[in-house]
Amino acid sequence: MSITLCMIVRDEAEWIGNAISSVKGLARQIEVVDTGSRDGTAELAARLGAEVYSFELNDDTSAARNEGLKRAAGDWILVLDADEAISGSDFGRIRELVKDEKFAGYALVQRNYANDTYREDFVWCLDDDCPESHGFRGTPGRITTLALHWRRSAAWKRRLKLMRRQPAWATSGRMRRSGGRHS
Numbered sequence: 001m002s003i004t005l006c007m008i009v010r011d012e013a014e015w016i017g018n019a020i021s022s023v024k025g026l027a028r029q030i031e032v033v034d035t036g037s038r039d040g041t042a043e044l045a046a047r048l049g050a051e052v053y054s055f056e057l058n059d060d061t062s063a064a065r066n067e068g069l070k071r072a073a074g075d076w077i078l079v080l081d082a083d084e085a086i087s088g089s090d091f092g093r094i095r096e097l098v099k100d101e102k103f104a105g106y107a108l109v110q111r112n113y114a115n116d117t118y119r120e121d122f123v124w125c126l127d128d129d130c131p132e133s134h135g136f137r138g139t140p141g142r143i144t145t146l147a148l149h150w151r152r153s154a155a156w157k158r159r160l161k162l163m164r165r166q167p168a169w170a171t172s173g174r175m176r177r178s179g180g181r182h183s
Contacts, residue, residue, distance in 0.1 A: 001098040004029040004074030004165070007050075008064045010057070012082030013039040020048045022085035026094065027078060033068045035061075041082075072165055079161050097162065105163035 005027040009016060020030055030050040034042040035057035046052045053071065055064045069077065076098045080086070086094070097106055 001076060001095075002028040002074040003076045003078050003094075003098065003162075004031060004072040005078050005080060006065070006068035006072055007032045007045075007080055007082060008035060008061060008068065009033070009037060009041050009045070009082050010035045011037045011039045011041060013037070013041045013044050015083040016041055016045055017048060018085050019080050019082050020045060020050055022087070023078065023080070024049075025088070026086060026091050027074070029073050031068050031071055033064050035064055069165075075165055077163050077165050079163075094162065098164075103164075104166070106161065108161045 003023075003026060005020075005023050007016075007019065007030075009032055016032070020032075023030065030045075030048075032042070032045040032050040032052045033055045034045070034052055035055050042052045042054070051071070053067060055067050057064055065079075078086075078094075097103075
């Protein structure tokens with residue numbers, strides 16, 4: 001089973017290198033739909049091996065997402081934001097998930113490294129087995145567990161991030177993310 005990474009980006013040069021590097025060895029194809037970056041994001045993504053497509057955003061990120069979905073060649077599509085990364089320690093689990101014929105998609109739980117120890121779902125991770133947490137500067141703790149690692153995010157929910165590619169797959173409606181960035 002092959003996996004295609006699909007990303008929508010705009011001015012994410014600071015983050016995109018880590019996101020793309022994190023899926024090397026997992027995703028066979030890396031697609032980046034750039035919606036008008038001015039900071040070198042598209043060029044950096046291309047240097048890292050991504051297929052980069054320009055897309056004029058008209059206040060409808062679902063149209064940009066659909067542009068990426070229609071170009072995906074993998075059996076499965078992994079959706080990441082530029083400030084997200086997949087832990088190499090989770091590759092095996094993801095490979096097992098995509099072998100299961102019963103499901104069309106998975107909502108993955110994100111691991112968020114944070115300093116907010118007052119959150120109800122905060123979990124101390126002093127003995128965290130994920131290499132991404134090593135070197136985290138701040139209180140050694142995390143929010144939730146499993147497949148995705150976020151560097152900066154105010155979102156704490158499960159979201160559909162891994163889906164079987166189907167010709168009719170499309171997103172609709174305005175998609176947004178806190179802080180006004182793409183979803």
